[in-house]
Amino acid sequence: MNTEAVKVLVDAEDNQQLQSIGYKILNKERISFDEGVALFEHASLSYVGALANWVREQKYGHKTYFNRNFHIEPTNVCVFSCAFCSYSKLYAHREEGWELSIDQMMHIVKSYDGKPVTEVHIVGGVHPKMNMDFFLELLRTIKAHRPDLHIKAFTPVELDYMFRKAKVSVEEGMRLAHEAGLDSLPGGGAEIFHPDIRKKICEDKVDADGWLAIHKAAHELGMHSNATLLYGHIESYWHRIHHMDRLRSLQDETGGFNTFIPLKFRNKDNDMSNVAESTIVEDMKMYAVSRLYLDNFNHIKAYWPMLGRKNAQLTLSFGVNDIDGTIDDTTKIYAMAGSEEQTPTMSTADLVQLIKQVRRQPVERGTLYNEIKDYSDVAIDAV
Numbered sequence: 408m409n410t411e412a413v414k415v416l417v418d419a420e421d422n423q424q425l426q427s428i429g430y431k432i433l434n435k436e437r438i439s440f441d442e443g444v445a446l447f448e449h450a451s452l453s454y455v456g457a458l459a460n461w462v463r464e465q466k467y468g469h470k471t472y473f474n475r476n477f478h479i480e481p482t483n484v485c486v487f488s489c490a491f492c493s494y495s496k497l498y499a500h501r502e503e504g505w506e507l508s509i510d511q512m513m514h515i516v517k518s519y520d521g522k523p524v525t526e527v528h529i530v531g532g533v534h535p536k537m538n539m540d541f542f543l544e545l546l547r548t549i550k551a552h553r554p555d556l557h558i559k560a561f562t563p564v565e566l567d568y569m570f571r572k573a574k575v576s577v578e579e580g581m582r583l584a585h586e587a588g589l590d591s592l593p594g595g596g597a598e599i600f601h602p603d604i605r606k607k608i609c610e611d612k613v614d615a616d617g618w619l620a621i622h623k624a625a626h627e628l629g630m631h632s633n634a635t636l637l638y639g640h641i642e643s644y645w646h647r648i649h650h651m652d653r654l655r656s657l658q659d660e661t662g663g664f665n666t667f668i669p670l671k672f673r674n675k676d677n678d679m680s681n682v683a684e685s686t687i688v689e690d691m692k693m694y695a696v697s698r699l700y701l702d703n704f705n706h707i708k709a710y711w712p713m714l715g716r717k718n719a720q721l722t723l724s725f726g727v728n729d730i731d732g733t734i735d736d737t738t739k740i741y742a743m744a745g746s747e748e749q750t751p752t753m754s755t756a757d758l759v760q761l762i763k764q765v766r767r768q769p770v771e772r773g774t775l776y777n778e779i780k781d782y783s784d785v786a787i788d789a790v
Contacts, residue, residue, distance in 0.1 A: 413461045425450050432458050443700045447644035452692050459695035459726030467728050471767040473758045476526040476732035479515050482506045485532030509545050526774045529560035539573040543587040550588035557774040558588055562596035563621040567613035581624040592625050594633030594668050599642050600650040626663025633666050638693050639685030640672040651700050658703045666706035669693045691725045698726025720765045756790040
C-alpha cells in the first residue's frame with residue numbers, strides 16, 4: 408500500500424485517537440505507551456496492518472531476509488520449572504531428557520562442514536553440571552574448527568545461572584564468553600517482563616532487570632543481540648506494551664538489538680495447557696503493533712517453525728521483514744509445544760520460494776544483517 412492510500416485509510420478512521428496515532432506514524436513520530444495499548448484494544452487488524460506494512464516498506468521495500476543456520480540444543484534438563492515450557496525436564500528426572508557432550512555437539516557442527524551455513528544457534532535448558540567452563544570450552548572448540556561460523560548462543564537465563572555459579576559479574580562473564588567466541592545473543596528468556604506475570608509463569612529465573620542488564624553488557628562489548636516477547640497467555644495488552652517499552656528504552660541507549668521476535672504461546676504438554684492459544688488475527692496484530700511501537704528496531708522477525716509456513720507468509724504483510732533461517736530440523740523447542748512444524752526444516756530453495764509466493768524479495772543475510780545474496784532474479788531450480 409502506497410503512502411497516499413494509507414493517508415486515505417487514516418483520514419477515514421472514525422476514532423480520533425487512532426486517527427492521531429496514524430498521523431504520527433505517517434510523520435515518523437514515536438507513539439506513546441497509551442497509544443500502543445490503544446492500538447491493541449481499539450484498532451482493527453486492517454488498520455494496524457496497513458500502517459505496519461507501510462512502515463516496513465518505507466524501510467526495506469519488499470526485501471525479506473533469511474539466513475542459513477542450524478541449532479544445537481545442549482540439553483533439555485533444567486533447574487527451572489516455567490509453567491509455559493513443554494521442552495524441559497527437571498534435573499530430578501534428567502533420565503527423561505538429553506545431555507550432549509562437547510564431542511557430540513562438535514559432531515553436529517562438523518556435519519555442516521562444506522555447507523554454506525553462516526550461523527549456529529545454541530540454546531537449551533539450564534543444567535547444573537553444564538557450567539561456565541564447559542560452555543567456554545565449547546565456544547573455543549567451535550571457533551577453532553570453523554572460525555567463520557557466527558555463534559549466537561545462550562539466553563540471559565542460561566548466562567545468569569552460569570555467571571552466578573562461577574561467581575563472576577555480568578560484565579566479566581560477558582567479556583569471557585565474548586573472548587571465547589560468543590558473537591551475539593539470541594532473544595529468548597524474556598517472556599513477559601512485568602513482575603506480576605513473571606511471578607506466575609517463570610518466577611524462579613532471571614528477572615527483567617537481569618535480562619536487560621546482560622543484553623546491555625553484550626551491547627557495550629560491541630556485540631548485538633535479539634529480543635523476544637512471549638504473548639497470548641495470561642498477560643494483558645498493557646503488559647505487552649510495558650515489555651516493548653523497556654526494550655525500546657534500552658535500544659535508545661545502546662542501539663545493540665538487531666531484531667524483535669514475538670513468540671506465540673503454545674499450550675501442548677505444559678502446566679498452562681488450560682490456557683487457550685491466540686487466534687491468527689491476534690497473532691498478526693501482535694506483529695503489526697510490534698512494528699509500530701518499536702520504532703528503533705530495524706527488523707521484526709516471524710519464527711516460521713512456531714507459526715507454520717503459511718502463517719509466516721502472512722506476517723510479511725503485517726510489518727515483518729525476516730522469517731529466520733533454514734534450521735534443518737535442529738530445534739525441538741516449539742515442536743514439543745505443539746507447533747504446526749513438527750520437523751522444522753527448509754532448504755534455501757524452500758525459503759526463497761516461500762517468500763516469492765507472496766511477492767516479496769528474498770535476501771539471504773548474515774546474523775548481523777549483512778546482505779549475502781539477493782535471490783529475486785534467481786530461478787527456484789537454480790537455487
